[in-house]
Amino acid sequence: MSLLEVTDLTVEFGSLRAVDGLSFSLAEGAALALVGESGSGKSTVAGALLGLHRGTGAQVTGTVRVAGTDVEAASDEELRRLRGAKAAMVFQDPLSSLDPYYAIGDQIAEVHRAHARVSRRAARARAVRVLERVGIPDAARRARSRPHEFSGGMRQRALIAMALACEPQLLIADEPTTALDVTVQAQILDLLHTLRAETGMGLLLVTHDVGVAAESVDDVLVMRHGRAVERGPVGAVLAAPAEAYTRELLDAVPRVDARRAASPVAGEVVLEATGVRREFGRGKRAFAAVDGVSLTVRRGETLGVVGESGSGKTTLGRMLVGLLEPTAGEIRYAGRAHTGVNPAVQMVFQDPVSSLNPRRGVGESIADPLRARGEKDEDGIRARVAELLERVGLEAAHYDRYPHEFSGGQRQRVGIARALAADPRVIVCDEPVSALDVTTQAQVVALLGELQRELGLALVFIAHDLAVVRQVSDRVAVMRKGELVEYGPADEVYDSPREPYTRQLLAAVPALDPELAARRRAARREPAVA
Amino acid sequence: MNGFTGFVLRRVIGAVVTLFALSVIIYVVFYVTPGNVAQITCGPRCSPAQVHQVAQQLHLDDPLYVRYGHFLQGIFAGQDYSTGTSVEHCAAPCLGQSYQTGRQVTDVIWTKLPVSVSLVLGAMVIWLVLGIGTGVLSAWRRGRFTERALTAVTLAGTATPVFVIGLVLMIVVCGELRLLPFPQYVNLTDDPEQWAWNLLLPWLSLALIEAAGFARLTRASMLETLAEDHIRTFRAYGVGERAIIVRHALRGATASVIALNAVTVGSAVGGAVLTETLFGLPGIGQELVHAVKVVDLPVVVGMVLVTGFFVVLANALADVLYAVADRRVVLA
Numbered sequence: 001m002s003l004l005e006v007t008d009l010t011v012e013f014g015s016l017r018a019v020d021g022l023s024f025s026l027a028e029g030a031a032l033a034l035v036g037e038s039g040s041g042k043s044t045v046a047g048a049l050l051g052l053h054r055g056t057g058a059q060v061t062g063t064v065r066v067a068g069t070d071v072e073a074a075s076d077e078e079l080r081r082l083r084g085a086k087a088a089m090v091f092q093d094p095l096s097s098l099d100p101y102y103a104i105g106d107q108i109a110e111v112h113r114a115h116a117r118v119s120r121r122a123a124r125a126r127a128v129r130v131l132e133r134v135g136i137p138d139a140a141r142r143a144r145s146r147p148h149e150f151s152g153g154m155r156q157r158a159l160i161a162m163a164l165a166c167e168p169q170l171l172i173a174d175e176p177t178t179a180l181d182v183t184v185q186a187q188i189l190d191l192l193h194t195l196r197a198e199t200g201m202g203l204l205l206v207t208h209d210v211g212v213a214a215e216s217v218d219d220v221l222v223m224r225h226g227r228a229v230e231r232g233p234v235g236a237v238l239a240a241p242a243e244a245y246t247r248e249l250l251d252a253v254p255r256v257d258a259r260r261a262a263s264p265v266a267g268e269v270v271l272e273a274t275g276v277r278r279e280f281g282r283g284k285r286a287f288a289a290v291d292g293v294s295l296t297v298r299r300g301e302t303l304g305v306v307g308e309s310g311s312g313k314t315t316l317g318r319m320l321v322g323l324l325e326p327t328a329g330e331i332r333y334a335g336r337a338h339t340g341v342n343p344a345v346q347m348v349f350q351d352p353v354s355s356l357n358p359r360r361g362v363g364e365s366i367a368d369p370l371r372a373r374g375e376k377d378e379d380g381i382r383a384r385v386a387e388l389l390e391r392v393g394l395e396a397a398h399y400d401r402y403p404h405e406f407s408g409g410q411r412q413r414v415g416i417a418r419a420l421a422a423d424p425r426v427i428v429c430d431e432p433v434s435a436l437d438v439t440t441q442a443q444v445v446a447l448l449g450e451l452q453r454e455l456g457l458a459l460v461f462i463a464h465d466l467a468v469v470r471q472v473s474d475r476v477a478v479m480r481k482g483e484l485v486e487y488g489p490a491d492e493v494y495d496s497p498r499e500p501y502t503r504q505l506l507a508a509v510p511a512l513d514p515e516l517a518a519r520r521r522a523a524r525r526e527p528a529v530a
Numbered sequence: 531m532n533g534f535t536g537f538v539l540r541r542v543i544g545a546v547v548t549l550f551a552l553s554v555i556i557y558v559v560f561y562v563t564p565g566n567v568a569q570i571t572c573g574p575r576c577s578p579a580q581v582h583q584v585a586q587q588l589h590l591d592d593p594l595y596v597r598y599g600h601f602l603q604g605i606f607a608g609q610d611y612s613t614g615t616s617v618e619h620c621a622a623p624c625l626g627q628s629y630q631t632g633r634q635v636t637d638v639i640w641t642k643l644p645v646s647v648s649l650v651l652g653a654m655v656i657w658l659v660l661g662i663g664t665g666v667l668s669a670w671r672r673g674r675f676t677e678r679a680l681t682a683v684t685l686a687g688t689a690t691p692v693f694v695i696g697l698v699l700m701i702v703v704c705g706e707l708r709l710l711p712f713p714q715y716v717n718l719t720d721d722p723e724q725w726a727w728n729l730l731l732p733w734l735s736l737a738l739i740e741a742a743g744f745a746r747l748t749r750a751s752m753l754e755t756l757a758e759d760h761i762r763t764f765r766a767y768g769v770g771e772r773a774i775i776v777r778h779a780l781r782g783a784t785a786s787v788i789a790l791n792a793v794t795v796g797s798a799v800g801g802a803v804l805t806e807t808l809f810g811l812p813g814i815g816q817e818l819v820h821a822v823k824v825v826d827l828p829v830v831v832g833m834v835l836v837t838g839f840f841v842v843l844a845n846a847l848a849d850v851l852y853a854v855a856d857r858r859v860v861l862a
Binding site: 080082083097100102111162 | 758759760762763764765766767768769770773777778781782855
């Protein structure tokens with residue numbers, strides 16, 4: 001009997017059909033990934049497996065059987081006993097998925113006690129054991145910590161520990177590593193792999209990242225618009241996709257081992273940072289977010305800045321555009337020290353939702369830099385904005401639309417148009433594509449490349465995703481804890497990294513080939529043993 | 531723990547500064563208020579000579595800063611007052627002497643304060659139980675009949691003035707049903723049982739007004755918490771709905787309830803004038819209103835400072851409790 005049997009599942013939210021006649025099954029102990037872009041319905045499927053749509057007004061038809069329980073027909077009490085005990089779910093954002101007020105050990109104990117008749121003390125002991133199991137050091141003490149006292153990776157481990165507490169037969173992991181740094185992601189994926197081997201539980205992995213799927217599962221199911229596009233062994237699907245959409249999806253995934261196509265003609269130095277340092281806080285609490293960073297940006301080239309969270313890359317970017325003053329060192333634009341913001345150096349922000357005013361039409365947002373420059377001629381401003389909108393692949397008629405009427409990729413195009421409005425020479429892009437799906441990512445990256453060639457722009461491309469950075473950069477700066485670890489031509493840094501940290505980062509990038517992934521996993525394990 | 535001590539210390543210093551600012555403001559306000567204080571204090575039938583004498587006795591002719599200086603001196607060092615024939619010592623902290631009765635303000639406060647505190651603390655227990663209970667119930671039964679009925683009742687509670695609720699309670703309970711005698715304040719130390727029985731109606735009427743706010747706040751913050759991701763986690767792990775409501779959603783509401791409670795208690799100690807007046811309770815609020823009417827500056831200053839002290843103390847306490855309830859506050 002299969003562990004999981006989904007037949008003709010359809011989930012509708014009002015008039016929106018999120019899942020459309022989906023069927024699949026999962027054998028005991030097997031691992032399947034649901035891969036798809038945002039809006040493909042993959043998370044909705046995950047929720048349906050635990051009956052989480054019950055009582056939300058969603059229309060669910062079809063049958064879902066998890067470990068012998070018919071989720072749709074089950075009583076509330078049967079459903080409660082299924083959740084956690086037979087099938088447990090690990091969520092994407094480990095900080096918001098834990099109660100901020102309670103110790104982590106107590107939260108795990110509470111879940112355990114919801115399914116087992118044990119004393120409070122026994123449940124706490126169990127919590128410490130599972131925390132140990134997922135690699136939390138000094139688990140007995142750390143079990144008393146609250147979520148905000150844990151790092152992102154430790155929180156995700158804690159969530160996995162919570163899932164383990166009741167020894168489920170099926171683990172559902174909904175984007176379990178999306179909020180994590182690449183090295184931490186590798187650790188979590190390794191942990192899932194080991195746990196699966198030890199406990200024999202089945203795994204349903206929901207992810208937008210094909211690389212993560214390649215690392216972790218046997219089979220992959222590609223979803224689009226709520227339907228299954230293609231299903232098969234992960235190696236076969238990735239090596240020889242049968243469907244056009246799968247091919248399109250795979251082509252859009254940036255490869256960390258692919259060289260950048262066009263070699264650039266770098267001009268004179270436009271932006272230069274010398275020994276830049278930035279501190280936050282005062283007295284004993286002061287710490288340097290960026291320390292002693294020197295780099296140059298030339299006309300027409302792209303400088304990639306990679307690093308994990310907390311490496312200081314955003315602080316550096318903000319100093320480059322003049323949004324933050326360096327505590328020490330100097331930033332020079334075109335040979336002159338620049339203090340304060342300079343129209344010639346513009347920024348594109350990570351989150352196109354929160355970096356646009358939701359109460360103003362996008363045209364007005366794009367016009368801001370023009371008005372700031374003292375432009376008074378309203379018709380002239382409108383014409384220029386229309387031109388900019390068209391330049392970034394939108395329509396002039398979009399002037400009066402509000403940000404919520406656009407998709408994520410379109411919003412980022414608006415952000416780029418706003419940066420272009422000031423006729424900049426340099427654009428600093430802070431994680432410009434990390435909130436976007438891979439196919440959209442590829443389009444935005446292509447747009448930036450076009451604009452660069454056409455206008456001779458210098459780009460600073462800040463990102464945590466090593467593959468994307470390689471795709472766009474001529475030169476790369478690797479940051480760690482505020483310092484520049486490695487800095488040089490992109491191909492050199494990626495193909496023959498000098499620093500151990502750079503090598504470690506590159507080794508942690510999920511491979512699109514399951515066999516390579518397995519080899520790398522083995523390689524990662526060795527130093528850990530030594 | 532060092533951060534925590536510093537946090538508490540900052541709050542205490544802030545509270546002291548606030549109280550001083552408060553006393554200065556009251557002095558200035560009364561200084562610029564029109565009306566001849568000496569005349570009012572002396573009475574309508576006083577001759578100009580007598581009025582002049584009163585003004586001198588009360589130092590009303592001194593400039594404002596001199597009078598404020600006296601006031602500060604009294605607080606820190608105590609003061610001697612001449613009553614014409616004898617000299618009366620007023621030990622620090624001395625808040626001065628009533629223009630009207632010649633009693634020391636601190637004595638007046640000591641007789642009024644227990645009444646107000648009894649009223650407010652008793653009512654607090656009721657409004658917390660009633661307010662939080664109603665809030666939890668309406669968050670739990672959101673969208674159903676229970677919630678709508680409770681919302682209607684609590685809205686009616688906020689909208690009804692205390693003298694309506696209080697009068698109705700008195701007429702029904704004391705007048706018609708004769709379950710209780712008409713309230714008359716009895717000291718807790720004299721007869722605890724009578725103290726409680728006599729205060730029951732004032733407690734209820736004050737609490738019914740305030741409970742509505744607590745119900746709304748509890749419901750709103752619980753619904754906010756219920757929409758958060760960690761609630762989904764516990765649902766997805768088969769934790770029962772009751773545990774989710776009580777342990778997680780209500781826990782999320784505690785911090786804001788503590789904050790509201792502190793402000794409510796603080797302001798009610800000197801501000802429950804209507805309730806005190808209606809039930810004839812000789813508390814701070816009633817005394818303050820009287821003192822304002824007869825421009826008895828020392829008593830007004832004393833009463834306002836006491837009221838202010840409770841508001842500030844309650845707020846400082848709330849901040850500390852808030853920090854205990856949510857440790858992230860100190861860290862942020």
